[in-house]
Amino acid sequence: EIQLQESGPGLVKPSQSLSLTCSVTGYTITSGYDWSWIRKFPGNKMEWMGYISYSGSTNYNPSLKSRISITRDTSKNQFFLQLNSVTTEDTATYYCASHTMGIGFDYWGQGVMVTVSS
């Protein structure tokens, strides 16, 4: 069974970078799927942030394109989110998920709440 788990700091200061890790078990991230980051804001709006494909290509939400980077470490079967120049508007619960084009997000991590505050 595919399992995903997010990890990273729960508090980030404004203007700094947010960095999260998604560890995948039960499946090798180079075998298939796109590996996505999604966030859910207070108030419940959900936003897809971007993904790194099994081949290593990336696709980002245009609204975040100047601030976001998704990378991976295939030796550890992990992928990463970096979001630069954060503001309080980036306070959200961050999820990693597997994505199948045309179908949706199949498997999700449990989510990690990140607060941006000084």
Added chain:
Amino acid sequence: DIQMTQSPASLSASLEEIVTITCQASQDIGNWLAWYQQKPGKSPQLLIYDATSLADGVPSRFSGSRSGTQYSLKISRLQVEDIGSYYCQQAHSNPTFGAGTKLELK
């Protein structure tokens, strides 16, 4: 971006009642529509993909339908374990979500 307008924002229903949630796409997305359920304190779970196909393990009381650019999720007989929030998501292009529907017991 393709906008998804979801309604209602909240819904109160009784056990065994029929519940319907709708999403309107801002442009033609074909059948590229998924529905998710999120129970309190849990991560979202894929319910339906391709507008009408049930994901593995999802009870048959859930169903999806499409009429043009309007999509519906129906719960035929509401159960207590169905309480939570529901989201639509278009899978035609870069994913976008509806604003969500919070389903409560009356």
